[in-house]
Each structure stands twice: as C-alpha cells, then as structure tokens.
Amino acid sequence: xxxxxxxxxxxxxxxxxxxxxxxxxxxxxxxxxxxxxxxxxxxxxxxxxxxxxxxxxxxxxxxxxxxxxxxxxxxxxxxxxxxxxxxxxxxxxxxxxxxxxxxxxxxxxxxxxxxxxxxxxxxxxxxxxxxxxxxxxxxxxxxxxxxxxxxxxxxxxxxxxxxxxxxxxxxxxxxxxxxxxxxxxxxxxxxxxxxxxxxxxxxxxxxxxxxxxxxxxxxxxxxxxxxxxxxxxxxxxxxxxxxxxxxxxxxxxxxxxxxxxxxxxxxxxxxxxxxxxxxxxxxxxxxxxxxxxxx
Amino acid sequence: xxxxxxxxxxxxxxxxxxxxxxxxxxxxxxxxxxxxxxxxxxxxxxxxxxxxxxxxxxxxxxxxxxxxxxxxxxxxxxxxxxxxxxxxxxxxxxxxxxxxxxxxxxxxxxxxxxxxxxxxxxxxxxxxxxxxxxxxxxxxxxxxxxxxxxxxxxxxxxxxxxxxxxxxxxxxxxxxxxxxxxxxxxxxxxxxxxxxxxxxxxxxxxxxxxxxxxxxxxxxxxxxxxxxxxxxxxxxxxxxxxxxxxxxxxxxxxxxxxxxxxxxxxxxxxxxxxxxxxxxxxxxxxxxxxxxxxxxxxxxxxxxxxxxxxxxxxxxxxxxxxxxxxxxxxxxxxxxxxx
Numbered sequence: 001x002x003x004x005x006x007x008x009x010x011x012x013x014x015x016x017x018x019x020x021x022x023x024x025x026x027x028x029x030x031x032x033x034x035x036x037x038x039x040x041x042x043x044x045x046x047x048x049x050x051x052x053x054x055x056x057x058x059x060x061x062x063x064x065x066x067x068x069x070x071x072x073x074x075x076x077x078x079x080x081x082x083x084x085x086x087x088x089x090x091x092x093x094x095x096x097x098x099x100x101x102x103x104x105x106x107x108x109x110x111x112x113x114x115x116x117x118x119x120x121x122x123x124x125x126x127x128x129x130x131x132x133x134x135x136x137x138x139x140x141x142x143x144x145x146x147x148x149x150x151x152x153x154x155x156x157x158x159x160x161x162x163x164x165x166x167x168x169x170x171x172x173x174x175x176x177x178x179x180x181x182x183x184x185x186x187x188x189x190x191x192x193x194x195x196x197x198x199x200x201x202x203x204x205x206x207x208x209x210x211x212x213x214x215x216x217x218x219x220x221x222x223x224x225x226x227x228x229x230x231x232x233x234x235x236x237x238x239x240x241x242x243x244x245x246x247x248x249x250x251x252x253x254x255x256x257x258x259x260x261x262x263x264x265x266x267x268x269x270x271x272x273x274x275x276x277x278x279x280x281x282x283x284x285x286x287x288x289x290x291x292x293x294x295x
Numbered sequence: 296x297x298x299x300x301x302x303x304x305x306x307x308x309x310x311x312x313x314x315x316x317x318x319x320x321x322x323x324x325x326x327x328x329x330x331x332x333x334x335x336x337x338x339x340x341x342x343x344x345x346x347x348x349x350x351x352x353x354x355x356x357x358x359x360x361x362x363x364x365x366x367x368x369x370x371x372x373x374x375x376x377x378x379x380x381x382x383x384x385x386x387x388x389x390x391x392x393x394x395x396x397x398x399x400x401x402x403x404x405x406x407x408x409x410x411x412x413x414x415x416x417x418x419x420x421x422x423x424x425x426x427x428x429x430x431x432x433x434x435x436x437x438x439x440x441x442x443x444x445x446x447x448x449x450x451x452x453x454x455x456x457x458x459x460x461x462x463x464x465x466x467x468x469x470x471x472x473x474x475x476x477x478x479x480x481x482x483x484x485x486x487x488x489x490x491x492x493x494x495x496x497x498x499x500x501x502x503x504x505x506x507x508x509x510x511x512x513x514x515x516x517x518x519x520x521x522x523x524x525x526x527x528x529x530x531x532x533x534x535x536x537x538x539x540x541x542x543x544x545x546x547x548x549x550x551x552x553x554x555x556x557x558x559x560x561x562x563x564x565x566x567x568x569x570x571x572x573x574x575x576x577x578x579x580x581x582x583x584x585x586x587x588x589x590x591x592x593x594x595x596x597x598x599x600x601x602x603x604x605x606x607x608x609x610x611x612x613x614x615x616x617x618x619x620x621x622x623x624x625x626x627x628x629x630x631x632x633x634x
Contacts, residue, residue, distance in 0.1 A: 100349030121621040126614035127364035170360035231454030233570040271460040282452040
C-alpha cells in the first residue's frame with residue numbers, strides 16, 4: 001500500500017489508538033477459544049473455583065481430553081471416511097464442470113452455469129424430505145450393497161454414510177464450479193484456441209494444460225470444501241441418523257448431556273477434538289481459506 | 296508471468312508433436328471423421344456435445360439431488376403425507392399452507408417466520424457495519440496486517456456445533472465468562488440461553504453469530520477497499536475533505552458490490568444457523584419462542600409429530616424466502632457480466 005492513504009507517519013496518538021482497537025478485537029475473537037482451551041484442562045473442582053479464562057495451576061488434568069477422544073473416536077473415523085472422498089470428488093467434478101462451461105465455448109452454457117450457481121444458495125431444508133425418502137425407498141444402499149457391508153464388517157449403518165458422502169458431493173459441486181470458473185476465466189483463450197487448432201482434443205487440453213494450471217485453485221477448493229463438509233450437521237442428522245455411522249458433529253452434540261451437572265471441561269475438550277482438523281487446516285492454509293470464502 | 300507463458304508454450308508444443316504422431320498413423324479414422332460432417336454428425340461433433348463428458352455428470356448429480364429434490368418437495372407439500380407408507384399423489388391441495396397461516400403461539404409458523412426475518416436482518420446489518428469499520432482500520436497501512444486478518448477470520452472456519460458449545464460455556468449462568476463480566480458491573484447473572492424472554496435468547500444467538508462471521512464481512516470489505524484507486528483518496532484529500540467525509544462520500548459508495556455480495560452470503564449462513572441452535576439446545580425443540588424457520592421445519596417434519604407434508608410446505612416457504620434474495624442478486628451479477 002502506498003503512503004497516500006496515510007494521514008500521518010510513525011507513531012502518533014492516532015496510530016496507537018488504531019493498534020489498541022485492533023488488539024482489543026483480537027481479544028474479542030480469541031476469548032471464547034481461549035476460555036474453551038483453558039477450561040478443557042481443568043478438573044471439575046478447579047473448574048468451579050477459577051475464572052473461566054485463567055488456567056488452573058493446581059487442577060491441571062488431561063483426563064477430559066482422553067475421555068473426549070474416547071467418546072469421539074468412532075465419530076472421528078466416520079467423519080474422515082466421509083469427508084475426504086466427498087471433498088476430493090466434489091472438487092474434481094467442479095473443476096471438470098467449470099472447464100466444460102468456461103474454456104469450451106458453446107451456446108447456452110451460461111444458462112447451464114446459472115443453474116449450478118443457484119444451487120449454492122439452496123437451503124438444505126428444502127430438500128430434506130425428498131432426500132430422506134430417496135435414500136430409504138428409492139436407492140436403499142443398505143440392501144443393494146449388502147455384501148460390501150458384510151464383507152468389510154462395517155455393518156449396514158454405513159450405507160447411510162455412503163449416502164451422505166454422495167449427497168455432499170452433489171451439494172459441493174456448485175460452489176466448486178464457481179471457484180474454478182472464476183479462475184479458468186483468467187486462463188488465456190488464445191492458448192486453448194491454439195491448442196485446439198493444433199488438433200488437441202478437449203480431453204487432452206484439460207489433462208495437459210488446464211489441470212496442471214489448476215493446482216493452486218485445487219488447494220483453495222479442497223480446503224474450503226473440506227471445512228464445509230466436516231462442519232455440517234443437518235445432512236448427517238437426517239441421512240445418517242443415530243447409529244454406528246454417526247459423524248463427529250453428531251457425537252459432539254450428545255456429549256455430556258446425560259450428566260446431571262453440565263461438565264463444561266469435558267464439553268470444551270470434545271469441541272476442540274471436533275474442531276482440530278479444521279483448525280489445523282486453517283492454521284496451515286489460512287491464506288487459501290480466505291481466498292475460498294471471498295471468491 | 297513470463298515463465299508461465301514459456302511453460303505453456305512448451306506444453307502446447309509437446310501436445311502438437313503427440314498429435315502429429317497420431318495423425319500420421321491414423322488415415323482410417325480421418326476418413327470416418329470426414330464422413331460424419333453432415334446433419335446429426337455435425338451436431339455430435341459440436342463443442343456442446345464434446346464438452347459434455349466434463350459437465351454432464353455434475354449436471355445430472357445436481358439435477359437429481361438439488362433440483363429434482365426441490366420439485367419433489369413441492370409436490371409432497373401439496374399432499375397430506377405423515378410418514379406412514381407412501382405419499383398419496385392422488386389429490387393435491389393447499390391445506391398445509393393454510394394451516395401455516397392459521398397457527399398462533401410461541402411454537403407456530405408465524406412466530407418462526409418473524410424470528411427468521413429479525414435474525415437475518417439484525418445479523419446481516421450488524422455484521423456488515425462492524426466488518427466495514429474493522430476493514431477501514433485494517434486498511435490504514437498497519438503492520439502485521441495478515442496476522443490480524445487471520446485471527447479475525449478464524450471463527451468462520453469452525454463448525455456451528457463447536458461454536459455453539461463454546462458460547463454455551465461463555466453464556467453459562469454458572470461461572471461463564473459473560474455473566475462474570477456482567478457481575479463486575481453489578482448485573483445478573485442472566486440466563487441467556489433459557490431466558491423466558493425469547494428476544495434475549497435471539498439477541499444472544501445473534502451476538503454469537505456476529506462473533507463468528509463479522510471477520511468474513513471484514514475480509515470482503517478489505518478486498519473492496521483495495522480495489523479503489525489511490526487517486527480517489529488523494530483527490531478527496533486535496534479537496535480538503537475530512538476523513539469521515541472522505542469515507543462517507545467517496546469510499547462507501549464504491550463498496551456497493553462488496554456490500555451486496557457479502558449480505559447475500561451472510562444471509563445464506565444465517566439460514567444455516569439450524570446447526571447452531573440445534574447444538575445450543577441439544578434437541579429438536581429450542582426454548583419457547585426461539586424457533587426460526589430452519590429449526591421449525593426440521594422439528595415438524597422429523598420430530599415426534601412427523602408432519603412430513605407440512606414440513607415440506609414450510610421448506611417451500613423457506614426456499615422462496617432464500618431465492619427472493621438470491622435471484623435478484625444473480626440477475627444483477629449476470630447483467631454485470633460477472634457470471
């Protein structure tokens with residue numbers, strides 16, 4: 001940024017004021033996380049005696065964390081099993097769709113594209129009843145794929161997890177297409193045109209030119225999509241339901257509910273176990289996440 | 296940039312040589328290709344069809360799971376299906392929609408509808424205003440800008456279920472941070488989450504959502520501010536405009552596109568607040584009066600009552616509400632040539 005936007009240089013009262021406000025905002029955004037982390041390491045006794053945002057020196061324990069990991073491990077496994085393929089396939093299909101609708105010119109493609117974009121904004125509630133009926137009556141994966149559930153020893157509950165994965169792929173395609181399209185628009189038409197004149201097929205152009213160029217955009221899309229799918233609760237509640245195949249967001253809701261006194265240290269530890277994959281992704285790829293949400 | 300270009304050149308050259316090798320040996324296919332160039336053949340060779348393998352699978356998936364499901368949902372909403380056997384598609388009526396308007400009380404459709412509008416408007420407006428102010432501050436050439444931005448956007452990467460648990464603890468009347476802070480100035484403790492006054496509960500929810508998403512508004516506005524040419528700031532300064540005047544008259548009017556796209560996205564996130572409320576209250580039914588349409592729909596359709604067709608009708612209203620915001624936005628984007 002150039003100096004023209006500055007009204008003053010160096011450290012004046014104004015500048016100090018701005019930094020003070022910005023630091024205050026850091027406290028505002030991080031306080032719930034900080035309070036959660038310190039609380040998750042407290043014994044129930046220390047939790048009752050100390051301020052919510054101060055660590056308890058006397059009552060430090062990792063018992064809550066090990067209990068949370070214990071209770072969430074099945075959900076953690078199921079979430080990974082569902083989120084990783086759903087993320088990869090929706091990004092790949094989004095990239096292919098964007099290519100077919102952007103770099104290859106044909107009449108009516110904007111109309112098709114608008115249908116994809118509008119799909120981003122559909123509230124999940126508008127499709128829940130049909131989806132539930134579709135997966136239970138029309139495409140009963142638990143019956144169709146019975147040998148698979150028996151052979152792998154996963155049990156028929158996992159049919160719901162597969163249904164959830166496919167549903168997430170379908171609902172991820174619109175946003176992935178949008179992300180890739182805005183990127184592919186900047187790829188020079190002349191390059192694609194030249195390659196076509198030289199006789200390269202559409203498939204070959206995608207594989208040899210577009211796909212290698214898309215690597216940075218794949219990073220953005222995979223990160224955004226993984227966060228979205230990992231964090232979802234509603235589809236899992238309706239499509240998977242209670243049972244062996246519950247994903248981690250479902251398990252987190254139930255944690256500590258049966259106890260008479262709310263066990264906040266346990267709940268906080270569980271919340272962080274659930275958030276850990278997305279937090280790690282954010283810490284290492286924050287830049288890509290920011291690009292994904294602002295596209 | 297140059298390296299990218301030369302790399303592309305090399306790519307294309309390699310494709311060319313590949314291609315030449317192939318055409319040398321493939322006279323037969325050339326003939327058959329020549330024959331096809333008429334009528335249906337030409338249509339099959341067109342780019343729309345050739346590119347179909349790329350977009351058609353996605354199109355079918357989205358067509359089936361998104362649009363097919365929406366249409367099916369509208370049809371179910373016209374029946375009186377309650378979850379036993381199959382829906383009867385013999386007679387259709389608007390009975391479910393009539394019932395919606397008739398219900399009154401704190402668990403009614405009307406109440407949920409009003410709450411939805413209040414939540415969306417309050418949440419979106421405050422997020423935008425707050426985000427804009429923070430963006431202006433961050434834009435003033437400060438150090439560690441990236442660090443600040445990363446921290447402000449962090450809550451958005453968390454699941455609603457996770458943030459709901461955190462705010463449950465923050466709001467707890469049994470030692471939670473908010474009540475401790477209020478206690479210092481002699482207020483409370485206030486039971487935010489189970490308050491008998493639904494407005495207090497909604498305000499608490501809106502505050503938590505603002506915490507989670509104002510960073511997003513900030514990032515969008517920051518990008519918008521960066522797109523304004525420096526000369527505009529310079530010109531306003533030469534004219535002797537005060538800082539407040541400069542932002543009000545020169546800068547904010549140029550942030551229209553950023554404002555519109557940010558509000559559409561924020562409203563979509565606001566409608567996803569189902570996950571947040573569900574995790575906050577732990578079961579199907581939020582405390583008295585805090586239903587919003589997304590929670591109301593799930594409760595009537597999948598709760599104990601199992602009024603599936605009625606739930607579908609509520610979902611149709613929710614869908615109409617969302618698209619009355621989104622369609623004008625998409626149309627204006629299309630006119631702008633941004634699609």
